[in-house]
Amino acid sequence: MYRSNEQFYNRIFTSAEKEIFYNVLFSRRDVRKRFANRNIDDKTIYNILKAAHHAPSVGFSQPWNFILIKDNETRQRVKDSFLKERLKSVDLLNGDKERKEKYHNLKLEGIMESDLNICVTYDHKRFGPFVIGRMTVEEAGVYSVCCAIQNLWLAARVENIGVGWVSILNNLDLVNILNLPVDIKPVAYLCLGYVDEFSEAPDLEKEKWLKRTSLKDIVFFEKWEDKNNHNWNGFRKLDE
Amino acid sequence: MYRSNEQFYNRIFTSAEKEIFYNVLFSRRDVRKRFANRNIDDKTIYNILKAAHHAPSVGFSQPWNFILIKDNETRQRVKDSFLKERLKSVDLLNGDKERKEKYHNLKLEGIMESDLNICVTYDHKRFGPFVIGRMTVEEAGVYSVCCAIQNLWLAARVENIGVGWVSILNNLDLVNILNLPVDIKPVAYLCLGYVDEFSEAPDLEKEKWLKRTSLKDIVFFEKWEDKNNHNWNGFRKLDE
Numbered sequence: 001m002y003r004s005n006e007q008f009y010n011r012i013f014t015s016a017e018k019e020i021f022y023n024v025l026f027s028r029r030d031v032r033k034r035f036a037n038r039n040i041d042d043k044t045i046y047n048i049l050k051a052a053h054h055a056p057s058v059g060f061s062q063p064w065n066f067i068l069i070k071d072n073e074t075r076q077r078v079k080d081s082f083l084k085e086r087l088k089s090v091d092l093l094n095g096d097k098e099r100k101e102k103y104h105n106l107k108l109e110g111i112m113e114s115d116l117n118i119c120v121t122y123d124h125k126r127f128g129p130f131v132i133g134r135m136t137v138e139e140a141g142v143y144s145v146c147c148a149i150q151n152l153w154l155a156a157r158v159e160n161i162g163v164g165w166v167s168i169l170n171n172l173d174l175v176n177i178l179n180l181p182v183d184i185k186p187v188a189y190l191c192l193g194y195v196d197e198f199s200e201a202p203d204l205e206k207e208k209w210l211k212r213t214s215l216k217d218i219v220f221f222e223k224w225e226d227k228n229n230h231n232w233n234g235f236r237k238l239d240e
Numbered sequence: 241m242y243r244s245n246e247q248f249y250n251r252i253f254t255s256a257e258k259e260i261f262y263n264v265l266f267s268r269r270d271v272r273k274r275f276a277n278r279n280i281d282d283k284t285i286y287n288i289l290k291a292a293h294h295a296p297s298v299g300f301s302q303p304w305n306f307i308l309i310k311d312n313e314t315r316q317r318v319k320d321s322f323l324k325e326r327l328k329s330v331d332l333l334n335g336d337k338e339r340k341e342k343y344h345n346l347k348l349e350g351i352m353e354s355d356l357n358i359c360v361t362y363d364h365k366r367f368g369p370f371v372i373g374r375m376t377v378e379e380a381g382v383y384s385v386c387c388a389i390q391n392l393w394l395a396a397r398v399e400n401i402g403v404g405w406v407s408i409l410n411n412l413d414l415v416n417i418l419n420l421p422v423d424i425k426p427v428a429y430l431c432l433g434y435v436d437e438f439s440e441a442p443d444l445e446k447e448k449w450l451k452r453t454s455l456k457d458i459v460f461f462e463k464w465e466d467k468n469n470h471n472w473n474g475f476r477k478l479d480e
Binding site: 154 | 247251260264285286287294299300301302308310325333339346367370374379383387393394399424427438440442452460461474
């Protein structure tokens with residue numbers, strides 16, 4: 001795999017290798033249904049967690065923990081929290097019959113059907129109180145945990161495992177169900193399982209809930225909302 | 241590249257392809273120095289931003305913007321903010337002479353030396369107020385932006401571009417310098433440039449500021465702090 005005199009950390013990737021990487025990235029999906037009836041073996045779980053653990057973190061604080069959950073009783077309690085919170089969300093759509101019905105038909109979690117649940121948490125005290133880069137922007141600690149979650153998600157994809165992030169949950173319920181100490185913040189509740197097929201597009205795009213925005217609508221040059229800077233003409237042409 | 245009947249979104253990756261992916265992931269670094277004197281061409285910038293834009297987002301809200309910055313005057317103002325905030329951080333270490341000296345010698349940003357700066361922001365109003373999955377956990381919007389940043393970071397690595405996240409900055413300064421509206425939150429300020437070499441380990445690990453923790457210290461089974469659950473013996477053996 002390596003060219004001469006090349007270490008893994010110093011590799012220069014070929015066009016073909018870049019394509020493989022982008023294939024992983026663009027085919028990652030938020031998966032909530034059609035999990036295959038196969039277990040994820042321990043080595044694969046280990047690989048995915050190692051990928052998460054090698055995310056960047058502010059001041060190298062590595063402020064994350066991963067709770068691996070297979071127990072059905074625990075999952076059922078998490079599912080109950082989801083069902084309760086979902087009802088509250090549905091009520092917010094009372095004035096919009098069409099979206100309310102659409103929302104009702106969406107499959108938004110795979111807590112019981114997936115092989116493995118993972119709760120990812122943030123520990124503000126880890127290696128603190130002085131953490132380089134976190135003294136001015138305190139949220140940078142939580143941001144690091146999110147980078148780890150994205151690493152986990154992509155690693156799962158390359159292993160043909162679908163991941164769904166369930167955010168329709170009450171964090172206080174999670175604290176109780178998983179015995180989290182007061183200073184530990186739950187950041188994500190993930191459901192993982194093999195899938196036989198990854199969807200061509202995100203579910204919410206396919207269901208016409210929302211469209212993917214165009215890159216040219218969200219990229220600015222030099223200052224907020226500047227889309228016409230002449231120094232960026234080359235880039236602007238690509239994005240038309 | 242594709243096996244028969246296979247679409248990009250449905251690829252099953254071979255062992256060799258997995259290795260390439262993990263090589264990208266494990267060789268990504270937070271880069272603050274030794275940027276090469278080469279420009280990033282527009283197509284490569286476009287690729288990296290597209291990777292970011294294909295991150296997961298809560299309720300498919302895609303709540304991010306990217307401000308591309310090359311202007312030196314703008315950069316200098318950002319650098320001034322860094323210098324000011326760094327001095328404040330140094331003062332916090334007044335009781336710890338050794339760490340204070342070490343901190344002083346660390347290179348913590350490459351704002352002026354890198355080819356391109358990117359400010360990544362969060363727009364809470366995008367496709368709101370009803371965003372699926374954000375009604376219970378409001379921070380999920382910012383979490384999505386962090387996932388986009390990690391995608392950007394990994395895509396930059398596969399393109400042989402180093403990225404440094406500067407979090408020693410005052411967000412109010414960024415708001416002023418980049419003309420951000422009141423409802424737009426700056427999440428990350430990134431410095432990008434080609435590098436001739438990626439470091440074998442994170443700078444703060446090499447400088448012995450902190451060690452990388454072991455996976456077995458941060459993974460729990462079923463509940464917080466449970467490390468001895470017998471159902472997880474197979475996993476525990478891997479992690480010894």
